[in-house]
Amino acid sequence: MDYGLNGKTALITGGASGIGRATAQALIEEGAHVILVDLKGDAVSDAATKLGDAASALQADLTDARQVEGLAASVEERFTMPDILVCAAGVTGAKGHPLEMKDSDWHHAWDTDFMSVVRTMRAFVPPMERKGWGRAVIVSSENAVQPYADEAVYNVAKAGLLNFAKGLSRVTARNGVLVNTVSPAFIETPMTDGMMDKRAEQDGVSRDEAVRSFLDEERPYLELKRRGKPEEVAAAIAFLCSDKASFVVGANYRVDGGSVATMAI
The missing domain is CATH 1.10.1220 (Arc Repressor Mutant)
Known part of the structure; x- marks a missing residue:
C-alpha cells in the first residue's frame, strides 16, 4: 500500500529495539528516511546499521531537557527537521502497592514516560506546523485505560499521554499536524x-x-x-503516519489482542 511517505523524514525515539525499531522498518519500506534516537548509543547505532542507508542514529537522554534541545539542533544541522515523529521510548518503572511507591518511583516514571514525550514534541512539532504538514504518534499502553494495581506509576504516566495527545491534537491539526496515540498490550x-x-x-x-x-x-x-509482535504495532503506527490517516485526529488505536475489557476509549 502506498502511504505517501516517499521522501519523508521520521524521527523515532526508543528506536534501538522493540516497537521503535519495527516502526522504523515499516516506514523505511514506505520510502521514508528514519532517524533513530535512543539512550543506548551502541544499540541504536547497531540498529541503524542493520536497517541500512535509509536509517541514521543519534543518542540522547530524553529526561534531560538540554539533551533534547541538543538533539533538535543536531537533527536540523545534520539532516532535516522531521515530517513524522514517533515517541516510543519508555520504561515500566517500579512495581508494587500504589501507596508503597516512593516519590522517586513516581518521578522516574513520569519523567521517562510522560515528560520525555512532552520535551520531544516541544522540540519537533512546531517546525512541522511551520511546514504545514506533520504526523506525531505517541506510544501509550493498555494500562492507560485498564490500570493494573501493581503498575501504578506506569498506569498514570501512560494515561497522561492520552490526555496530552488529545489536547495537543486540537491545536496542531489546524496547522496540518495530526497527533494520535497507539496503545499496545503485552508486545514481544x-x-x-x-x-x-x-x-x-x-x-x-x-x-x-x-x-x-x-x-x-x-x-x-x-x-x-x-x-503481540512489534510489527503488528508498527503497522498501526505506519498507517497513522500516512496520508491514508488524513482524517484521524486525537485518536487512540488499541493494538492489544482484546486485552482491554471495556468499550470506552
Missing part, C-alpha cells in the same frame, strides 16, 4: 522479555511457561493468548 519486546524472565526465575519455569501463566492469571481478556 525487550521490556516484556525482562518481565517474563523475572517471572520465570521466581516461579522456576521457562520463559514460555511464564508467558502462558501470565496470560492466564494477569491478562485474561487477551483473547489471542499470545504476546
Whole structure:
C-alpha cells in the first residue's frame, strides 16, 4: 500500500529495539528516511546499521531537557527537521502497592514516560506546523485505560499521554499536524522479555511457561493468548503516519489482542 511517505523524514525515539525499531522498518519500506534516537548509543547505532542507508542514529537522554534541545539542533544541522515523529521510548518503572511507591518511583516514571514525550514534541512539532504538514504518534499502553494495581506509576504516566495527545491534537491539526496515540498490550519486546524472565526465575519455569501463566492469571481478556509482535504495532503506527490517516485526529488505536475489557476509549 502506498502511504505517501516517499521522501519523508521520521524521527523515532526508543528506536534501538522493540516497537521503535519495527516502526522504523515499516516506514523505511514506505520510502521514508528514519532517524533513530535512543539512550543506548551502541544499540541504536547497531540498529541503524542493520536497517541500512535509509536509517541514521543519534543518542540522547530524553529526561534531560538540554539533551533534547541538543538533539533538535543536531537533527536540523545534520539532516532535516522531521515530517513524522514517533515517541516510543519508555520504561515500566517500579512495581508494587500504589501507596508503597516512593516519590522517586513516581518521578522516574513520569519523567521517562510522560515528560520525555512532552520535551520531544516541544522540540519537533512546531517546525512541522511551520511546514504545514506533520504526523506525531505517541506510544501509550493498555494500562492507560485498564490500570493494573501493581503498575501504578506506569498506569498514570501512560494515561497522561492520552490526555496530552488529545489536547495537543486540537491545536496542531489546524496547522496540518495530526497527533494520535497507539496503545499496545503485552508486545514481544525487550521490556516484556525482562518481565517474563523475572517471572520465570521466581516461579522456576521457562520463559514460555511464564508467558502462558501470565496470560492466564494477569491478562485474561487477551483473547489471542499470545504476546503481540512489534510489527503488528508498527503497522498501526505506519498507517497513522500516512496520508491514508488524513482524517484521524486525537485518536487512540488499541493494538492489544482484546486485552482491554471495556468499550470506552
